[in-house]
Amino acid sequence: MNSKNIGKLKLFMMGIESRFAENNDTFKEIVVTYKAGLKEFVGRGAYEEGKIKFNFSGVTKVKTIKEVVSSILEEAEKYEAVNFIYRERGTDILITADNKNVTMKNVKVKEEEKETKKIHFTEGTSTLLNRSYYIKVGEADEVLKAIDIMTKDGKVKNDKIRKYNQIDHYVELLDPMFEKLAQKGNLTILDCGCGKSYLSFVLNYYLTEVKKIKCNFIGIDIKESVIETSKAMAESLGYRNMEFYAMDIKEFKSRKKINVVLSLHACDTATDMALAYGIKEEAEAIVAVPCCHKELLSQYSYEPLKSILKYGVLKARMADVLTDGLRGTLLEAKGYDVSIVEYISPLETPKNLMIRAVKIKDEDYKAMDNYMSMMAALNVYPALYGFLNEWEYEE
Structure with missing residues (x-):
């Protein structure tokens, strides 16, 4: 030449x-x-x-x-x-x-292949929604196979369709948030109680390969077995922008600025620990899908509703509402814009709420006074408030 x-x-x-x-x-x-x-x-x-x-x-x-x-x-x-x-x-x-x-x-x-690829199913009745998917079959096959949504020959498993819909809706709910955060440059995303990290793998695919947003993921879980599974999956996919640690979130100290904290179905006060970590690190965004709510059920009382709360099932449901409501209120007091939305249909699970919080300002002391008043009125001491005080004292 x-x-x-x-x-x-x-x-x-x-x-x-x-x-x-x-x-x-x-x-x-x-x-x-x-x-x-x-x-x-x-x-x-x-x-x-x-x-x-x-x-x-x-x-x-x-x-x-x-x-x-x-x-x-x-x-x-x-x-x-x-x-x-x-x-x-x-x-x-x-x-x-x-x-x-x-x-x-x-x-x-695989541009040409993506345009013509259709969804195929294993035997049985499909329940895929009539919607445009964010995690598209034909584009995301590699990661969908890795998390066991898809067979080796490229068919969506019928017993995994509900999970596929949930994962895709999770990405849909977070997409606008990451669109705004992208201007901050390379994002570091912490997944607390990550388990096998399926949602982090899917988010990693979507942000890196679809949105072209530079990002790094850190997964923390107390169980060493799931951390080893996550490490192996990251290696097999070639996702070198992921790292995993088997440890308590209280012990984790990041070398990087944490931009986003995620928590999916962390049990009871483990959700509060994740939220507290995000607040302490002044993360730009915090997302949690809480699981079981046990803590406030044995604590709270409210005299004006005494005749209603004598019914155990109603007191338990009210405890769920109060738990997530107080979480949202404290996040707002710490300067976050908060929304609480249905993540999936309540027909699938009653634990279906997503808390999304985006940092927009410094601490709001008036809102903090309101939060303290609610604590006193309900006679409760929420774990989220306790974890924040504990970490502030240690510092």
Whole structure:
């Protein structure tokens, strides 16, 4: 290839170097094809601990991105044309060069396949909703298979359709929030009581590959077995922007600024611990889907409603309302804009609320006084308030 176009190719490849250095967490592979007449010679490179394991002409070496680019440019001089593909999660960068021209373009992966792919089911009756999905079959197959929503041959499992709908609706509810947070740059998202981290894996896919938002995920859970499962899944998917720790959230100290705190179905006061951690870290957003509510049931009393609360089932339901209502009120007092919405249908589970809180201002002392008055009126001492006081005292 002539020296003029080798020079142009070098400029494009310098951009590839910068891209890898800035965000190699999303890098998947390099494929370079040299052409001489009808013959083609292919080289491939995969990620290995911050470098690239590159194979060409039967020889495999681990090199830095700079060394790989240098060797590709040197080899290109010997051939009539070269096609270079830099693959990262959700995008392929294609560079083609010959003696006439050098071009570069970004291509959304499997674009043609995505446009024509239809949803297929395993045997049985489908209950997929008539809606446009955020986590689309055909685009998100890799992660849907990893979390056991989809079979190996690309069919949505009928016994997982409800779970698929829930996961997709979760993303739908959070999408506007992340749209606003994207301007803050690289987001660090903490999943408290992450379990097997299914929702974090799906969110990771959506934010990284669909929305093109740079993000890192940290999963915390007290159970070592689920943490090991999450680590293995992240490795198999190539999601290097995820890390997991088996520990109590009280013991966790982040090296990075935490932008978003998530908590899904953390039992009873574990939800309060996650909310308190988010408030303490002044996270820009906190999202919780609470599970069982036990704490306030044995605490609260309210004389004007005594004749109603004598019925056990009504007192229990009121305890649920008070628990999440007080959580929302304290978040507002700490400067968050709060919404409490139905996450899924109450026909599926009575524990179906999502608390979304976005930081908009400093602490509101008037709102805090109102919260304290409600505590006194109800004769309660909520765990969220207790965790916040405990952490403030320790500091």
